[in-house]
Amino acid sequence: MKIKLNPSSCVRYYSKFSECKFCEEICPENAIITKENALEIYQDKCISCGGCVGVCPVEALKLTNLNLPEFFFDFLKSDENVISCKTNFVCLSALNVEYLISLALIKEFVLDLGHCKECEIKKSCFSKILENIDEANYVLSTISDKKIKAQNLCKIVDKEKDRREFFNIFTLKGAIGAVKEVEDEVKALENPKIELPTHQIKAIREKNIPDKRKVLFTVLKKIETPKNYKYLENEYLTFTSDKTIDDTCDNCSICYRICPTAALNTDSRYSKIYFDPMLCVKCHLCHDVCEKKSIKLSSYFDTEEFFESKQKTLKSFKIVRCDDCGNFFTYLGGEKLCQRCKLEEQEAKDLWGIS
Numbered sequence: 001m002k003i004k005l006n007p008s009s010c011v012r013y014y015s016k017f018s019e020c021k022f023c024e025e026i027c028p029e030n031a032i033i034t035k036e037n038a039l040e041i042y043q044d045k046c047i048s049c050g051g052c053v054g055v056c057p058v059e060a061l062k063l064t065n066l067n068l069p070e071f072f073f074d075f076l077k078s079d080e081n082v083i084s085c086k087t088n089f090v091c092l093s094a095l096n097v098e099y100l101i102s103l104a105l106i107k108e109f110v111l112d113l114g115h116c117k118e119c120e121i122k123k124s125c126f127s128k129i130l131e132n133i134d135e136a137n138y139v140l141s142t143i144s145d146k147k148i149k150a151q152n153l154c155k156i157v158d159k160e161k162d163r164r165e166f167f168n169i170f171t172l173k174g175a176i177g178a179v180k181e182v183e184d185e186v187k188a189l190e191n192p193k194i195e196l197p198t199h200q201i202k203a204i205r206e207k208n209i210p211d212k213r214k215v216l217f218t219v220l221k222k223i224e225t226p227k228n229y230k231y232l233e234n235e236y237l238t239f240t241s242d243k244t245i246d247d248t249c250d251n252c253s254i255c256y257r258i259c260p261t262a263a264l265n266t267d268s269r270y271s272k273i274y275f276d277p278m279l280c281v282k283c284h285l286c287h288d289v290c291e292k293k294s295i296k297l298s299s300y301f302d303t304e305e306f307f308e309s310k311q312k313t314l315k316s317f318k319i320v321r322c323d324d325c326g327n328f329f330t331y332l333g334g335e336k337l338c339q340r341c342k343l344e345e346q347e348a349k350d351l352w353g354i355s
């Protein structure tokens, strides 16, 4: 098996209303077909380029011969400063924006684009590589003086064997150390001493927070906070977002129940809708399932969120008891019965012909 899907992460399996098809769109071999509530994967067509791994917002897809956190920590520790599809990596499109930002904040490196022009899969993957570099540099320019370099180095190894050996180092020798390192870093994230808000610690422990976000959290906690925070244009960000909810929202609760990362959540009385941009992976599921289309992207993303992220209240509701059944419901103005009792009352009226 080349590509492995974890259905419990893929947003297609969360809801039939999900419109996510990032993986299908980038796959150069049509090895992935998105269906309602499911994916079809054709292993015989997969060429292990890793494009789908890079674009999946929730890390539902993995390549069997590539562990990205492992690559991240091993590359940081090594003397190597070039990432190339011919020497030490798969297609560079597998390295998403969060990994690019995290790497650049710690180490100077060059992405070798020298092979892209002649590459058979450039049509699907090359523009994504360039977009990722642009986006990562856009974010980096607002929080640091670092920049990702991309050059046409055309690095090669003489034998394919060397490349295999490189992966073997990761998967065998490097694995124990690197995995322990990732675990240590994740443990550190859960340690209140590093001052993550409690709802983020809870989300990391209980929800589906992708490794790339844990890595970014870790790196951002270690770098110097910028003197001034800036704004990024939300529409250019693919890995996180900031949102608003307009007055058409009736607190149906589907968005905060379905959000895979708990970026959207609520209080014990369901009287508020909270949002934390640093937990959002921009999977778009909340927008897809919101019948009233009440959730909107904000125009700007404040870079303060990267360093001092706060859970904001997007909406507050009055919760009252239903006069009939006594259950709590969201009061929108004037009504005394909950939605269910109202429906039952209407059904009874219809049955007896009372208008």
Ligand code: SF4
Pocket: 009, 010, 011, 012, 020, 021, 022, 023, 024, 034, 039, 055, 056, 057, 058, 059, 060, 061
């Ligand atoms: S990109 Fe990820 S979440 Fe979206 S359909 Fe593909 S596997 Fe599922």
Ligand code: SF4
Pocket: 258, 259, 260, 261, 262, 263, 264, 279, 280, 281, 282, 283, 284, 285, 286, 287
């Ligand atoms: S807030 Fe919406 S876009 Fe962000 S992770 Fe949750 S469901 Fe996905």
